[in-house]
Amino acid sequence: MERKRAVEDGPVEDIFLSGSIAGISTVEALPAKNLNSMVMHNFGLFSTGIENFFGIDGGAAVRLGIDYGLTDRWDIGIGRSGLENTVDLRTKYVLLHQLKSDKVPVQIAFKGDIGITTQKERRFDYTFTERLNYLGSLMIARKFNENFSLQVSPMVAHFNTLVLEDGVPTPNHTTFGVGISGRYKLNNRKAFAFEYLPVVGDRNPGTINHMAISYEIDTGGHVFQLFMMTGQWFTEQHLLTRTDTNILDMDFRFGFNINRFFGIGK
Amino acid sequence: MKKLITTFLFLFICSNVSNAQEYMSESGTAIFHSQVPLHSFTGSSDFLTGLVNLEDGTIDFYLDLTTLDTGIQKRDRDMKETLETGKFPFAEFFGSLSTDFNPNDTSEQPVKVKGDFKIHGVSREVTIDGTLQMKPEGLLVTANWVLELEDYDIVPPSLLFVKVDQEQKIEIEALLKPTNN
Numbered sequence: 001m002e003r004k005r006a007v008e009d010g011p012v013e014d015i016f017l018s019g020s021i022a023g024i025s026t027v028e029a030l031p032a033k034n035l036n037s038m039v040m041h042n043f044g045l046f047s048t049g050i051e052n053f054f055g056i057d058g059g060a061a062v063r064l065g066i067d068y069g070l071t072d073r074w075d076i077g078i079g080r081s082g083l084e085n086t087v088d089l090r091t092k093y094v095l096l097h098q099l100k101s102d103k104v105p106v107q108i109a110f111k112g113d114i115g116i117t118t119q120k121e122r123r124f125d126y127t128f129t130e131r132l133n134y135l136g137s138l139m140i141a142r143k144f145n146e147n148f149s150l151q152v153s154p155m156v157a158h159f160n161t162l163v164l165e166d167g168v169p170t171p172n173h174t175t176f177g178v179g180i181s182g183r184y185k186l187n188n189r190k191a192f193a194f195e196y197l198p199v200v201g202d203r204n205p206g207t208i209n210h211m212a213i214s215y216e217i218d219t220g221g222h223v224f225q226l227f228m229m230t231g232q233w234f235t236e237q238h239l240l241t242r243t244d245t246n247i248l249d250m251d252f253r254f255g256f257n258i259n260r261f262f263g264i265g266k
Numbered sequence: 267m268k269k270l271i272t273t274f275l276f277l278f279i280c281s282n283v284s285n286a287q288e289y290m291s292e293s294g295t296a297i298f299h300s301q302v303p304l305h306s307f308t309g310s311s312d313f314l315t316g317l318v319n320l321e322d323g324t325i326d327f328y329l330d331l332t333t334l335d336t337g338i339q340k341r342d343r344d345m346k347e348t349l350e351t352g353k354f355p356f357a358e359f360f361g362s363l364s365t366d367f368n369p370n371d372t373s374e375q376p377v378k379v380k381g382d383f384k385i386h387g388v389s390r391e392v393t394i395d396g397t398l399q400m401k402p403e404g405l406l407v408t409a410n411w412v413l414e415l416e417d418y419d420i421v422p423p424s425l426l427f428v429k430v431d432q433e434q435k436i437e438i439e440a441l442l443k444p445t446n447n
Contacts, residue, residue: 001315001317001326001328003328003355003356003358004315005330005332005355006313006330006332006333007330007332013339013343014343030339031339033337034338034339188347218340220340220344221338221340221341223340261338261340262338263336263337263338263341264337
């Protein structure tokens with residue numbers, strides 16, 4: 001009997017190892033009924049030196065999150081970060097899959113994220129709406145070969161409320177940026193990845209483009225990501241508008257993400 | 267009249283099934299059970315393709331291994347890497363019945379098949395216990411056996427530093443429909 005493949009073509013797998021690198025999301029959405037629980041950390045600034053154990057003693061910023069695949073294209077998630085006690089709700093939808101046949105050469109996904117700052121503020125009495133911030137990002141990626149993938153992600157961030165400090169020029173409610181991310185696989189289990197997030201157009205005073213370099217280990221059920229990043233946040237709207245440290249001054253922080261994947265039925 | 271037509275149709279279908287010599291399916295089920303310490307998981311596929319020829323006793327089955335689903339995409343990808351499905355996409359069995367089977371008996375009959383099982387580019391002669399049962403819809407085939415990964419040069423993957431067991435329990439089930447041959 002002639003042997004025939006059950007499926008001749010299909011989506012390219014593992015363009016990236018997980019749904020985000022250090023802080024920037026990738027085109028990878030969770031497949032249906034797959035769940036990813038995440039612990040994302042980073043520490044203080046490396047430039048604080050040995051007295052502060054290169055930032056490790058400086059306290060950690062932590063985001064705990066869960067994402068779940070509703071379909072093979074669409075996932076939803078929730079997370080909470082200790083930074084300003086921010087809760088974020090997010091969703092990602094894969095508009096187009098890159099196909100093995102190359103009939104579709106890129107993968108395109110959209111991500112939306114709403115952040116809610118829940119921290120009590122002594123000076124102001126914010127309404128719920130005033131506590132909201134938003135992100136919209138279109139991610140376009142291609143896996144060029146088994147090892148190398150590249151992504152460009154134009155994005156827009158909006159904050160309903162900004163606090164004006166004396167003597168500081170007016171910051172922007174809306175900021176645009178273009179994320180550039182890549183991954184190079186060293187073998188089936190290990191990879192280097194990077195992300196860079198330049199602001200396009202007006203930027204908030206005193207801010208600097210975020211960047212990170214990551215070493216990723218994939219064990220099958222887990223993806224561990226060890227990185228150095230300049231931004232402190234794990235949500236892109238904050239990375240884009242709040243990063244104020246410069247890697248050239250050794251102002252980066254060590255961090256790591258743990259992604260644990262579960263199957264919830266078949 | 268309606269009863270007569272129904273009876274005629276039923277007899278026609280039954281006679282067609284019992285006279286058929288060759289049965290085939292492209293939607294059988296294959297399941298494997300795998301174990302790591304303190305944890306077990308299964309993978310399955312509904313793309314098992316099989317052909318049984320009762321005239322000469324030939325049994326021919328194959329499975330596209332990329333269709334196996336363990337419920338976690340990352341584990342599926344690991345499994346495909348372990349089995350090197352890019353180079354060796356199929357698990358295949360080709361052999362023949364080595365015990366008698368009576369197609370006029372509709373009860374489940376235990377049978378043995380002997381032939382070559384091939385996976386990961388390695389072929390070995392095996393004898394597998396299974397059952398055949400003639401049903402109104404076709405021929406029901408079931409079988410199960412234990413596959414030793416090292417016999418097929420498959421290096422068991424580690425799940426977070428814990429090795430997957432060498433023994434994989436395999437089950438198949440397929441309802442094969444009569445072909446026109």
